Structure formats: C-alpha cells, structure tokens
Amino acid sequence: MYFYQIPPVPKFFKGFKRPQIKPSAAEFENKKTGQKEKLIARIASKKDLKGISELNLKLFRDQIKFDPVMNLEWTRSRDGQKYLKHRITRSDGFVEVIENPKKNLVAYLVGAIVKRPPYRIKANYAELESIIVEPAYRGANLGTKLVSDFTSWCRQNKIDYVSLLVASQNDSAIKFYKKIGFKEYDLTMRLKLADKQ
Numbered sequence: 001m002y003f004y005q006i007p008p009v010p011k012f013f014k015g016f017k018r019p020q021i022k023p024s025a026a027e028f029e030n031k032k033t034g035q036k037e038k039l040i041a042r043i044a045s046k047k048d049l050k051g052i053s054e055l056n057l058k059l060f061r062d063q064i065k066f067d068p069v070m071n072l073e074w075t076r077s078r079d080g081q082k083y084l085k086h087r088i089t090r091s092d093g094f095v096e097v098i099e100n101p102k103k104n105l106v107a108y109l110v111g112a113i114v115k116r117p118p119y120r121i122k123a124n125y126a127e128l129e130s131i132i133v134e135p136a137y138r139g140a141n142l143g144t145k146l147v148s149d150f151t152s153w154c155r156q157n158k159i160d161y162v163s164l165l166v167a168s169q170n171d172s173a174i175k176f177y178k179k180i181g182f183k184e185y186d187l188t189m190r191l192k193l194a195d196k197q
C-alpha cells in the first residue's frame with residue numbers, strides 16, 4: 001500500500017486520459033451464501049467515496065497484523081478523504097469498484113500515475129496504491145480483473161513501470177501479485193527505537 005500526500009496539481013499531472021473502461025457484469029457464486037450474484041465492475045464516481053472509505057478501513061484493519069503502526073484514523077481524516085477524492089476525480093488517478101446486486105462495494109483498486117523520482121531513469125511511472133476484495137468474493141479473479149483494468153489504463157497513458165508496496169509478511173497478496181507478473185525489486189526496512197506499539 002502506498003498513500004501519498006496530494007500535492008497541488010503540477011503541470012505533469014494534467015492531460016492524462018481518464019479511465020474509459022465500460023461497466024461490465026459477471027456472474028459470481030457468493031461463497032458465504034452459495035447464491036449466484038451479478039457483480040458490476042465500473043470506474044468509481046464521487047458517490048462511491050463512502051463505500052470505498054469503508055473498504056479502505058477494512059484493508060487498514062486487516063493490514064495492522066503486518067504493520068502495527070497503520071493509522072486507523074487516517075481513512076476518515078480530512079487528508080484521507082481528500083486523497084481518495086483526488087484519486088476518483090483527477091486525471092492522474094484510477095479508481096475501479098465492483099458492486100453486488102445490493103449495491104454494496106465488494107472490491108476496489110486505487111492507483112495513480114506518479115512523478116518520476118529524480119534518481120530514477122527517464123520513464124513513466126505509476127503505482128498500484130491499494131486493493132481489497134471482500135473475503136467472501138476472493139479467489140474468483142476479481143482482483144486480477146481490477147489489476148488488469150488498471151494496467152490497461154496505464155498502457156494507454158504510456159506508463160513504463162507500475163510499482164506497489166506490500167507488507168513483507170502478506171504472503172497471499174505477494175503470491176497474487178507474482179501470479180500477475182509483478183517482481184520484487186526493493187525491500188523496505190525499519191528499525192524500532194521507541195516502545196510505542
């Protein structure tokens with residue numbers, strides 16, 4: 001998971017193609033209820049902010065087992081809401097959601113085109129910032145669809161590299177990313193000095 005502070009829109013961020021992915025429907029068997037459901041995948045609008053925030057908080061609650069310094073207040077904070085709103089509305093952002101017949105969001109992906117760090121070669125970079133599929137809906141390729149739509153949009157925008165950050169102990173997500181084709185290239189390390197958590 002990457003979550004950036006949103007800077008004022010620099011020139012670089014203008015003029016990207018907004019995601020043009022048409023809504024698509026798929027039959028799905030809910031693992032909890034055993035019933036068939038029609039799921040709709042579509043690009044998010046501002047109306048989805050509440051649903052995305054709820055899923056994002058679930059993601060944070062889930063990730064805290066890997067990283068005890070995740071801030072569970074962040075999603076609903078002004079910064080968190082501003083970040084999500086920007087990703088939904090700005091041309092450098094990509095947010096796709098999947099909803100069930102009750103109009104509940106069961107999965108989302110947030111990604112963005114990002115500025116090249118000055119120490120990297122001249123190329124175009126994007127980041128897959130967060131993804132979650134509700135447990136009852138996992139293992140049915142919903143995650144794969146979201147990543148594939150995101151990378152298609154990145155290709156349209158001539159992106160060369162898509163990065164992501166994943167907790168080193170999150171084995172299932174690491175397997176998922178590797179299956180799609182992501183490769184490890186960096187390792188983040190932390191030295192704990194204070195005794196807060």
Ligand SMILES: CC(C)(COP(=O)(O)OP(=O)(O)OC[C@H]1O[C@@H](n2cnc3c(N)ncnc32)[C@H](O)[C@@H]1OP(=O)(O)O)[C@@H](O)C(=O)NCCC(=O)NCCS
Pocket residue numbers: 001059062130131132133134137138139140141142143144145165166167170171172173175176177179
């Ligand atoms: C990671 C996650 C998004 C995957 O979504 P999903 O819809 O279940 O994934 P898919 O069904 O598209 O899986 C595609 C492939 O990934 C691999 N994979 C997915 N989940 C896996 C798991 N729990 N264990 C091992 N491999 C897994 C499998 O190889 C799978 O292919 P297969 O079913 O043919 O074997 C989902 O498990 C999730 O929401 N996890 C919790 C949140 C999270 O950790 N997000 C990432 C934070 S950085």
